[in-house]
Amino acid sequence: MFNIVLFGPPGAGKGTQAAKLVETYNLVHLSTGDILRAEMKKNSPLGQEVKSLIEKGELVPDKIVIELIRENLNNNKTAAGFIFDGFPRTVEQAKSLDEMLQKESLNIALMTTLEVEEEELIARILLRGQSSGRADDSDQAIIKNRIKVYNEQTAPVAEYYRQQGKHVSIGNMGTIENTFSQLKTHIDKVK
Ligand code: UDP
Ligand code: MG
Secondary structure (H helix, E strand, O other), X not given: OOEEEEEOOOOXXXXXXXXXXXXXXXXXXXXXXXXXXXXXXXXXXXXXXXXXXXXXXXXXXXHHHHHHHHHHHHOOOOOOOEEEEOOOOOHHHHHHHHHHHHHOOOXXXXXXXXXXXXXXXXXXXXXXXXXXXXXXXXXXXXXXXHHHXXXXXXXXXXXXXXXXXXXXXXXXXXXXXXXXXXXXXXXXXXX
């Protein structure tokens, strides 16, 4: 299996690039944000539990997210590999992911951070909010809190992978195609 982590702040373009990578490399896209929103839509017990956190832009507890990932890995045993999008969001989650993968003799090949300036992030998320219907995409204060949570709790995850020699940083202020081509270059180097 070939596994990568797509990393970066909210609104950086992870979901957009993940969709393109799925087509090119036939990987399974695992977005914890999408999974959590699906639970909210179903109004499942889990969805009800996480709703208020997500709508404030706070993180869902590690334990919940890790269990979701564990389930999804178990349900996709024959996958060619995974694109982790929006996960791991804390160093604790990154360590758990490494443990889960190691048990199956698997690993993360590469972690790529999409870098975008804060003003541009806010503009992109507000634009997405016009069609996504997401409460957390439609309010400046919530968006700013998500970016703050990213800077404080999530950004250190990049250092975790940097220490393993697996991290690359990609500017994503340009076009979707330009970023995609940079991503492909980095992936093809390690694949
Ligand atoms: N979230 C979380 N843990 C995750 C994924 C999502 O706590 O692993 C919550 C968090 O509140 C976040 C929201 O879900 O602000 C939306 O996450 P998503 O990854 O969809 O947003 P993006 O960063 O892609 O804009
Ligand atoms: Mg996303």
